[in-house]
Amino acid sequence: MEMPVVEVRKHGVWLLAKNVDQYIHRLLVEEDANNSHETNGELFHASSEAGKKLYRMGDFADSQIANIDVYLLKKVGLFPDVLERKIMRHFEEGDDVSALVTGEFYTKKDLFPGFGRPFVFNAEVLLKVGRNSEAKDAARVALKSPWWTLGCKYEEVARIAQWEDEQIEYIKERVTEEGRNEDLKKGKAPAQVALDEAAFLLDLASVEGTWADSLERIAECYKEAGLNDIARFILYND
Template sequence: MVSPLLHRTPPPPTSSLLFRHRRTRVSCSSSAHVSFIKNVAVTEPPLHLQHLLNVLQTRGETVISPGAKQGLIPLAIPLSQNLSGSVTALLRWPTAPPGMDMPVVEVWRNGVWLLARNVDEYIHRILVEEDAKDGSKLYHAAAEAGETLYRKGDFSESRLENLDSYVLKKVGMFPDVLERKVSRHFEEGDHVSAMVTGEFYTKNALFPGFGRPFVYYANILLRLIDLQGRPELRGKRRC
């Protein structure tokens, strides 16, 4: 579940991003991250970065120094670390398209998984998922950002069939949600919809710079070929 393209992407011009530091805890204040993004990554910090850090810390992750990059790809700007050891980070593309926000990613030693295309979409999704479980702790942690991005109760009032449908319609596009949508189509035996959704997943405007959608779509096509050749397996195997 990683992007194969990221490991072949050259580092940004500034060599400061390649510095390695021992991973240390920091306070929930975003000042260190804001300074790093402005002065080292040389780009504009996300408006609701502080609120995202609050949310991450509230749900049990440890906020870490933006310079704690040892073992991570040089393009990642660390935000927090969870108990499994993976790091939530921002991704600083060296040649990002004009107007493109920094994506939120989860980073392991061996790869990267796209969590959200920007900070606001990530916060918004977290709040919707919490509301679907009748929680409010993270909503309060998001403070004014939460009030701006999501109105509590909107998911239940929407009467959409499931949480994933709400997220895609009201929040934004997310790789794991689209992949679950494909899997459901296969489970229902709707192979045409599975293929169409997979092709939609590969559109460059959705997740520019990430290779995962193309790998996933290739696997969809291989599965469809397999199903055509082995009718007894149709509707019985997960993607």
């Protein structure tokens, strides 16, 4: 299974690339495009044979593509930040139709599965052109994803979705002992109850920006679900 590369931020994670190779490929292109004498190709040399399989130094210049974002999308892969810049450029050029089309494309379920960010940005795009009802729907779709994948504060998305705090209160109830017992009484498997609690805790941590406060309990949940390797990984501290 391919592992996405993410950056941890206060209110969640930001998707940098869909896999490690794609991320390395992008870094090598950017280093080459910047033609930095300071780095002297340090990343390319550090990547060794793996880097040579992904990119040949000079390919960006040889392509005669003037814009590095265009090169990345054509030759490397799709990246959230690059797509978002592309959409904003369409707006700057007065091309609202292309911005809307690209915003809709960004939300295709097979592009960035599991991440709510594309729907958040699409909601913002729709708001920008006055399509408030559609923006509300897009924001509500985003909030069905883990809140730590929204790429911004939960409150910003909830405002577009026209949600109050009832969802937060509901989740707070689910992680109580009473909430767990209620799920067990309904016949839900203990392992699934533990996994649900871990997911709820992650959502709450993204709202409050308090990851460290929840780590131990989240790790315990994964242990209860029999996922000991994930529990150890969560608690790992270099």
